[in-house]
Each structure stands twice: as C-alpha cells, then as structure tokens.
Amino acid sequence: MGKNTQKNTVSNQISFWTANNVTPLQAVSYAVFEKNRVKLYLKRDDLIHPLVSGNKWRKLKYNFLEAQQLGYDRILTFGGAYSNHIAATAAAGKHLNISTIGIIRGDELNSQSNDTLVRAAANGMQLIFVSRQDYQNHDQLAQLYGQNCYVLPEGGSNALAARGVAEVITEINAQLTQPPQYLATALGTGGTFAGLVNGTQNTPTRPLGFAVLKNGEYLLPDIQNWAPDFGQHQLFWDAHFGGYGQVSPLLRSFMLDFEAQTGVLIDPIYNAKMLLRLSQLVESGYFKPNDTIVALHTGGLQGRNERLIFR
Incomplete structure (x- = not known):
C-alpha cells in the first residue's frame, strides 16, 4: 500500500469511527445518590468499540x-x-x-x-x-x-490524547438539556483528565479527577502541560484504596453492589475506585441536592474476572 493511500485509509476510518461511535449517556439509580438527591449519569465509553474500549x-x-x-x-x-x-x-x-x-x-x-x-x-x-x-x-x-x-x-497520555478526550464534552452536552455541574473520571496518567479540563473551558462544568495510584501528585506537571488553562479543578489523590491494582474487600463489596443496583459492569482498577470515592463524597454532603454528575465509564473490562473478584 502506498504512503498516501495508507494515510487516506486511516483518515477515513478515523472519521468513520468518530461519526458513528457516539456512546450512550445513561442515567443510573444508585442508593447513595438517590438518598442525597444527586443525579448520576454514566457516559458509556465502555461501549465505544468491543476491543478498543473506553477512553x-x-x-x-x-x-x-x-x-x-x-x-x-x-x-x-x-x-x-x-x-x-x-x-x-x-x-x-x-x-x-x-x-x-x-x-x-x-x-x-x-x-x-x-x-x-x-x-x-x-x-x-x-x-x-x-x-x-x-x-x-x-x-x-x-x-x-x-x-x-x-x-x-x-x-x-499526551497532548494529542487530551485533544481526543476533549471531544466527549460535545457529545455529553448534546445528550443533556443543560451542561452537568460535574464531570468525573479516574486518573492514571492524567491524559483523560487533561482532556476534560480542556473540553470544559468556558462552561459551567467542573471536572473531578480521582487518582487510582498512591502518591499520584507527580502527575500534576504533566496535566498542567497538556491542559495549559488548568485552574482550580478538583483532584482527589486518595482514591487508590490501597494502591494501583489493589482490590480491597471494601472495593469488591462496592463493585458488586453497584453492579447489582445499576446493571452496569465496572472494572476494579479505575472505574470502581472512582465511583466508590465519588459515592463517599456524595454521602459526606460534598454535592448539593439536584447537582448532576456525569461519570466517564472508561471501559477496561477485559480480563476483569480473572484479575479480580473470582480469583
């Protein structure tokens, strides 16, 4: 295949995926959110492609x-x-x-x-x-x-990755009648969070990042590099629940309960930790009644069973 032909083929496929892979925004009912009258939506990027999943x-x-x-x-x-x-x-x-x-x-x-x-x-x-x-x-x-x-x-994670992630904001805002107050994501290397920061500039939406590894503060310079307008966005450095890849009894219990209540499978390395810490914040009164939170489901379900709760 010639170089120009190959370039055009890849460009066409990327355009095709972008046009046809808008993922659902799903309202979910989970007890702690319902009790505190906080609205939770999952942006189902786990459904974007069966193999190239999530963010x-x-x-x-x-x-x-x-x-x-x-x-x-x-x-x-x-x-x-x-x-x-x-x-x-x-x-x-x-x-x-x-x-x-x-x-x-x-x-x-x-x-x-x-x-x-x-x-x-x-x-x-x-x-x-x-x-x-x-x-x-x-x-x-x-x-x-x-x-x-x-x-x-x-x-x-790099500046190009942040550019791609930022496009999810347009999708979300088209799927809601008004922009959400908060947009939550797990944080591993910082590229997804940086993309959300870039995509929500000049909007009322506040990104929240939940670090799933210990001592993740070292990621801050990279995030600021990929998101030059990074301001007072909230990063939670305590969402690792024992460290990267660690699955505590608390996390396992939460994961099974969340899946049972919502019918949505989540992975324990990223999404379960983000949602558990988010639930704790809801329970503590961090959010106001009628606030809307969109949590980005970043996929990662491959190898889930062998890795975690059934081993």
Missing part, C-alpha cells in the same frame, strides 16, 4: 493519525500486564493495519500470562518483556526497540 480510543485516535502523517508504520508503547492501553493499542493497530510493539513491565511474564496479553498478541502486537527496573527507563527502551517507530507514552 483508550479517544486517546489513541489522533496519535494513530499523527503516526501516519509523519510516515511511521509502527507504533511502540509501554504498559503493565493488565494494561487497558496495551490491549487497546494492539486492537486499534490491527483494525487500522498498523504494526504495534508493547514493552511490558515484568520479565517473568509471557504472552500467555493472562487474557489481556493473549489478546494483545492475537491482535498482532509484538510483546517485549523487561524487568521492572529496566522498565523505568522508557527513553532507553525506545532507543533500543523503537527504531523507526512512533513512540506512544505509557497510558497513551
């Missing part, structure tokens, strides 16, 4: 297009064993006919270690497993394994 497609979209415009035919990126980003990048690469390479944290792993890695490999991603110590030096790994590759950061 990941929004974050990847302009990065894939940029890679093609710059003449790259391979994308290299980074992630852990259960990385939603790794799974989504592999699936997007297969869909758009672009080769992908994943640098995976943990040299004790292999392509059959779990469902996420099995699916990534099945979607054509070349998986390279490195020690946790070596994994910390992304620049060196990119030089070693990423010659002639478009290098995408861990989690896919």
Whole structure:
C-alpha cells in the first residue's frame, strides 16, 4: 500500500469511527445518590468499540493519525500486564493495519500470562518483556526497540490524547438539556483528565479527577502541560484504596453492589475506585441536592474476572 493511500485509509476510518461511535449517556439509580438527591449519569465509553474500549480510543485516535502523517508504520508503547492501553493499542493497530510493539513491565511474564496479553498478541502486537527496573527507563527502551517507530507514552497520555478526550464534552452536552455541574473520571496518567479540563473551558462544568495510584501528585506537571488553562479543578489523590491494582474487600463489596443496583459492569482498577470515592463524597454532603454528575465509564473490562473478584 502506498504512503498516501495508507494515510487516506486511516483518515477515513478515523472519521468513520468518530461519526458513528457516539456512546450512550445513561442515567443510573444508585442508593447513595438517590438518598442525597444527586443525579448520576454514566457516559458509556465502555461501549465505544468491543476491543478498543473506553477512553483508550479517544486517546489513541489522533496519535494513530499523527503516526501516519509523519510516515511511521509502527507504533511502540509501554504498559503493565493488565494494561487497558496495551490491549487497546494492539486492537486499534490491527483494525487500522498498523504494526504495534508493547514493552511490558515484568520479565517473568509471557504472552500467555493472562487474557489481556493473549489478546494483545492475537491482535498482532509484538510483546517485549523487561524487568521492572529496566522498565523505568522508557527513553532507553525506545532507543533500543523503537527504531523507526512512533513512540506512544505509557497510558497513551499526551497532548494529542487530551485533544481526543476533549471531544466527549460535545457529545455529553448534546445528550443533556443543560451542561452537568460535574464531570468525573479516574486518573492514571492524567491524559483523560487533561482532556476534560480542556473540553470544559468556558462552561459551567467542573471536572473531578480521582487518582487510582498512591502518591499520584507527580502527575500534576504533566496535566498542567497538556491542559495549559488548568485552574482550580478538583483532584482527589486518595482514591487508590490501597494502591494501583489493589482490590480491597471494601472495593469488591462496592463493585458488586453497584453492579447489582445499576446493571452496569465496572472494572476494579479505575472505574470502581472512582465511583466508590465519588459515592463517599456524595454521602459526606460534598454535592448539593439536584447537582448532576456525569461519570466517564472508561471501559477496561477485559480480563476483569480473572484479575479480580473470582480469583
């Protein structure tokens, strides 16, 4: 396939996905919100695509297009064993006919270690497993394994990712009669939250970010870089509930209760933690009666059962 033809093909597919993948905005009834008369909606980005799920497609979209415009035919990126980003990048690469390479944290792993890695490999991603110590030096790994590759950061977070995420605001505002007071998202690398900050400039909506890892304050400079107009938006650094990837009995109990009451599956790494901390804030009176909160369901359901509550 010629370079210009390939560019046009990718551009056309991205335009097609954007035009046809507006995700539902679902009103949900959960007891603590009902009791405090706070309205909760879920922006169901988990339904955006069966494999490239949630915020990941929004974050990847302009990065894939940029890679093609710059003449790259391979994308290299980074992630852990259960990385939603790794799974989504592999699936997007297969869909758009672009080769992908994943640098995976943990040299004790292999392509059959779990469902996420099995699916990534099945979607054509070349998986390279490195020690946790070596994994910390992304620049060196990119030089070693990423010659002639478009290098995408861990989690896919950069300015282009924030641009893609910002587009969700237009969808949400078209689905409601008036903008919500709050827009909530889990925070892992900061790109999604930065996109929400950019997308809600000059609107009455206030983004709320819930960090799912300990000591996440180090992400603040990146967020401010991707969202130059970052102001007094609220970030909650205590939504990790034991640390990244940790699933406490409290979190498991909440997750099962939320799913039973709403009928919506959530993942325990990001969305369950965000919704649990959000529920605690509602219970504490942080929000006023009749406030509307839209929580961004960022997907991440692949490998859910083996990872968490049934192991």
